Amino acid sequence: MSGKLKIHVDQDKCQGHARCKSLAPELFNLDEFGNAHEVGDGSVPAGLEDKAWLAKANCPEIAIEVTEE
């Protein structure tokens, strides 16, 4: 088994394309300007790992970091 995943949205890079929210609504929230933030501390619940990688792979601003703990 690999370690747990953690995600983080870099606020300097995010431009509010909202692709992550569309692909992984459980992992991202949008603020009033439509910019994305990871839910909670960014820990990815078991079973949602693929969605975390998918969100990262579709972010046009390369603003999403995914790390394995």
Next chain:
Amino acid sequence: MSDARPIMPEHPPVTDWVHDFDHTDPRWTENPFPIWDELRSASPVVHTDRFLGCYLPTTYEAVREIAHDTEHFSSRRVIVRDVRPETTGVAPPITSDPPEHKPAKQLLLPPFTPDAMKRLEPRVRAICNELIDEFIADGKCDAAARYTKHVPVRAIAHMLGIPEKDSDLFIKWIHEILELGIRDDDALMRAVHEMSGYFAGHIEYRKQHKTDDLISTLMNAKDKTGQPLSDGHVLGSLRLLLIAGIDTTWSAIGASLWHLAKTPADRERLIAEPELMPTAVEELLRAYSPVTMAREVMKETTISGCPVKPGNMVLLSFPAANRDPAVFPDADKVVLDRKENRHAAFGLGIHRCVGSNLARMEMTVALEEWLKRIPEFRLDPAGQVKWSEGTVRGPRQLPVLFGKAG
């Protein structure tokens, strides 16, 4: 000021695309994809002396570099034209650079979040069905003139709080600004003045009457210092929303229907797998991105190793970036379930399209409602598809027949 208001002669046909490209050439209008491939294999950045000097980044990476570089590239002119009159009629935030850009953009963002779009969605669904009701019994229609054009105009009118019946007026102004305006400064200025007069009336009305719409939201917004926006700022933003919100989405919906009309396998798949729609919409946006933006070079720099000099414009082709095979395998194929798709259809960097969530919702709803009511359709062999000229590309005439062939 632009007292001379020149109307430029027709452009000579292009014989050397790499050194003399012209995005108004009829061959570019009809089918730009092989031209972009040729330019991309020549260099990541090419140049033409036309339009008083203009670069075209041809790769995703070169487009990304320029879009992120607000130090060397200004947004004060966002259309590449034959003339470069003094910049008037600004439309913040699209024509703004840092530091003015961010506060102007932040005013516009809250009304366009995905949640806000969900609230608008039922009206857009109703608009689509009202339009389809008008032509479905005919067994055919020009989908560009009867459907794709009207969805975004009516939706944005609804959001702004102006009569949906004024749609034809908006469509006329947009044609004069974005298409005729490339060569005819007079047509452009006339349209801008008419549009400003129209919106000035709506602003005045709201000074006396309370309304719950986007015009009022803008009028009630405060800038960083707590002051209300000037009428000029409100007017500029309204012009922007109308211009940017209509023929762009018109084009995206139209190009998608064009693709589905000639690709029965994709059409059948979308009907069989409706859950594929969000992914498919992103792929259609990638493959047929309508919007090419522009920048003006302010300081000398290099982009992807190519020298770029001030005094030139840049045609910032997000559509060409989205066809770069270095980033998108099978870039020239529409792959409805493409998993990795960092397309730049809505731009990259600080100028990311403020209406991207609106455009996606309109595209999704317009395709869903069309496919529900008209699951079988094809290009009408007796008609001709016509594509718009200029920096927003989409079908302006799209004759289709309903039902199975034969």
